[in-house]
Amino acid sequence: MTSTDVTTPALDLSHIDLHYGYVRALADIDFHVMPGEVVGLLGDNGAGKSTLLKVMSGAHRPSEGTIRVHGKEVSFHSPSDASEAGIQMVYQDLALVDAQDISTNLNIGREILRKGPLGWLGFVDTKAMRKRAESELDRLGVRTAPMTRPTEMLSGGQRQVVAVARSAIRVSGDANGVLLLDEPTAALGYEQTKLVEGLIRRMADQGIAIVIVTHNLPLCHEVADRVVILNRGRKVADVPMRGTDPDHIVGWITGARPSMFEDRAS
Amino acid sequence: MSTPVSDSASRGAPSSAAAADTVVPTGHDMPRGVAALVFLRDRGIFILWLLLILVFSFWCAPYFFTWSNAMLIANAAALTAIFAAGVGLGVMSGVLDLSLPGTAAFCACLTGWLAVNKGVSLWIAVPIALVCGALVGVVNGLISLQGFNPIIVTIGTLSVLTGLASVITGGLTIPGLDGLTFMGTRRYFGVPAPVYIVAALYLVGTIFLTRTRDGIRFMAVGGNAEAVRRSGIHSDRYKVMGFVISGICAAIGGLVATAITTEANPDASPAIIFSALTAVALAGVAMSGGRGSLPRVLVGALILATIANGLIIRGVQTYWATVITGVLLLASLGLERFIQKSVSDRLMATSNLSVHQKKV
Numbered sequence: 001m002t003s004t005d006v007t008t009p010a011l012d013l014s015h016i017d018l019h020y021g022y023v024r025a026l027a028d029i030d031f032h033v034m035p036g037e038v039v040g041l042l043g044d045n046g047a048g049k050s051t052l053l054k055v056m057s058g059a060h061r062p063s064e065g066t067i068r069v070h071g072k073e074v075s076f077h078s079p080s081d082a083s084e085a086g087i088q089m090v091y092q093d094l095a096l097v098d099a100q101d102i103s104t105n106l107n108i109g110r111e112i113l114r115k116g117p118l119g120w121l122g123f124v125d126t127k128a129m130r131k132r133a134e135s136e137l138d139r140l141g142v143r144t145a146p147m148t149r150p151t152e153m154l155s156g157g158q159r160q161v162v163a164v165a166r167s168a169i170r171v172s173g174d175a176n177g178v179l180l181l182d183e184p185t186a187a188l189g190y191e192q193t194k195l196v197e198g199l200i201r202r203m204a205d206q207g208i209a210i211v212i213v214t215h216n217l218p219l220c221h222e223v224a225d226r227v228v229i230l231n232r233g234r235k236v237a238d239v240p241m242r243g244t245d246p247d248h249i250v251g252w253i254t255g256a257r258p259s260m261f262e263d264r265a266s
Numbered sequence: 267m268s269t270p271v272s273d274s275a276s277r278g279a280p281s282s283a284a285a286a287d288t289v290v291p292t293g294h295d296m297p298r299g300v301a302a303l304v305f306l307r308d309r310g311i312f313i314l315w316l317l318l319i320l321v322f323s324f325w326c327a328p329y330f331f332t333w334s335n336a337m338l339i340a341n342a343a344a345l346t347a348i349f350a351a352g353v354g355l356g357v358m359s360g361v362l363d364l365s366l367p368g369t370a371a372f373c374a375c376l377t378g379w380l381a382v383n384k385g386v387s388l389w390i391a392v393p394i395a396l397v398c399g400a401l402v403g404v405v406n407g408l409i410s411l412q413g414f415n416p417i418i419v420t421i422g423t424l425s426v427l428t429g430l431a432s433v434i435t436g437g438l439t440i441p442g443l444d445g446l447t448f449m450g451t452r453r454y455f456g457v458p459a460p461v462y463i464v465a466a467l468y469l470v471g472t473i474f475l476t477r478t479r480d481g482i483r484f485m486a487v488g489g490n491a492e493a494v495r496r497s498g499i500h501s502d503r504y505k506v507m508g509f510v511i512s513g514i515c516a517a518i519g520g521l522v523a524t525a526i527t528t529e530a531n532p533d534a535s536p537a538i539i540f541s542a543l544t545a546v547a548l549a550g551v552a553m554s555g556g557r558g559s560l561p562r563v564l565v566g567a568l569i570l571a572t573i574a575n576g577l578i579i580r581g582v583q584t585y586w587a588t589v590i591t592g593v594l595l596l597a598s599l600g601l602e603r604f605i606q607k608s609v610s611d612r613l614m615a616t617s618n619l620s621v622h623q624k625k626v
Contacts, residue, residue, distance in 0.1 A: 091496075095490055097489040097493050098490065099552075099557045100486055105493070108482070108486055109497030110497075122479045123477050123478055123479075124477065153300070153613055166497075
């Protein structure tokens with residue numbers, strides 16, 4: 001972590017409650033992630049991790065609680081609000097344009113236009129866009145295929161890398177943003193998982209705050225600085241990854257181990 | 267993969283009009299087998315056309331391979347090509363617009379009515395028809411955006427427009443549109459006017475799709491609207507644009523058809539949409555959207571006309587042209603599936619290797 005000196009969390013959620021009708025999906029959750037930190041969000045099915053992720057990405061509005069981005073209180077009405085605040089979500093269904101090449105996928109929505117009259121007509125500068133995509137992937141250390149390769153002709157790991165990079169590029173602008181990853185290594189083989197793990201670590205080293213929702217404990221061991229564990233809508237543990245007994249983590253996930261925060265339960 | 271990454275940028279530099287279809291990138295940076303297969307997928311239709319020309323040149327010698335016959339084929343293909351551009355661009359952006367014949371009839375009859383009954387100058391009536399085509403597209407698009415199936419919506423507007431065309435003309439054709447021959451039967455430098463219109467339409471369309479920001483997004487929305495939406499772009503706008511472009515193409519088609527016969531006919535001919543669809547499918551434009559190129563669609567239309575022309579020269583009954591076209595279409599489906607499967611097999615074999623390349 002390069003940004004340990006930074007004391008303001010990149011994303012800070014406090015006392016988040018979320019009700020679906022009578023169901024309390026999230027109960028009094030505190031969660032934060034520092035710039036350059038990788039936090040694993042763990043929990044069994046239905047524990048509320050995806051719901052919490054949706055609160056962070058602006059897809060759900062919490063019933064109670066406040067969200068702060070770099071110390072500033074925000075209120076997300078839609079994912080585009082979150083995106084504007086510098087929070088990008090990478091969904092499990094990568095949503096790549098299969099028939100288009102890597103460069104187009106990385107550049108869409110922020111195309112470089114040609115200079116002069118052709119630019120006014122909306123002509124794009126394909127070469128410049130390829131160059132930029134190349135250098136951006138180089139910076140992330142994951143340039144694994146030519147920019148002109150259609151994404152449908154990439155391996156699963158490469159596709160994941162392109163999808164993550166597309167979001168990473170968008171949050172690593174002026175202020176370091178927050179990247180939310182939903183099961184980034186599901187359905188990937190061993191080598192490809194290593195590729196994505198390397199990418200996650202490098203993004204964190206560049207100061208991006210990263211939240212990973214996953215079932216995959218080995219992934220957390222590899223990349224996470226800290227894990228937050230949910231059980232039935234409550235936060236039951238918030239511990240640094242290093243030095244924590246994996247059996248304890250499994251215990252928290254399954255509910256066999258009592259919550260660290262029992263006093264706060266209502 | 268032994269190809270150095272830096273070489274990949276040199277893939278571009280397309281010079282000819284055919285090479286301008288960079289929407290589906292060619293596979294110069296792929297493993298060799300894949301590159302050949304991708305070439306066959308993207309350029310196969312050009313080879314097929316050349317083969318057809320070669321076969322007919324010998325079989326129908328000396329009448330087939332002449333300048334005047336080439337113009338006949340080009341002229342015969344023109345109307346199909348105009349509608350195929352509309353259908354093709356629509357399908358690439360993810361919408362299948364079946365109302366094209368209705369739009370064409372409506373716009374043509376409106377022009378005819380304005381010019382003949384109201385004495386409006388054609389220089390005003392023709393642009394009005396084009397604007398009308400665009401407006402029909404906007405209506406189609408806005409209705410479809412409400413979540414209705416575009417096919418059903420456009421069947422509905424097809425019916426409405428065909429009816430309206432007849433209402434305008436009182437159910438009869440409007441004859442005497444001699445002023446339109448400049449875009450119908452007239453020839454310039456020995457080339458019929460519709461051929462120029464087709465050439466201009468496809469040139470503009472191809473440049474739009476492959477060179478401009480809106481064209482690339484337009485294509486991407488057809489491929490994966492969600493991906494585009496997540497990139498912060500209003501994908502709905504591009505869906506409406508698909509209908510608008512289709513509508514304008516239909517209006518042009520209607521005007522050209524009217525110009526050729528010098529009368530505006532309110533009877534929409536749904537047959538035209540099927541020959542247009544045949545050209546589009548032959549060109550390998552995926553019906554699921556996001557894939558395809560206009561030059562190939564043009565060659566698709568030319569293939570249909572070439573087959574019909576060659577068989578006519580040989581005195582074969584024209585029904586056989588339809589049969590052969592159908593067989594070609596089915597064969598092209600088979601070939602496409604074969605290529606798809608071979609490419610993915612080959613990529614599977616090398617995918618793990620490529621992951622290791624340039625790992626920092």
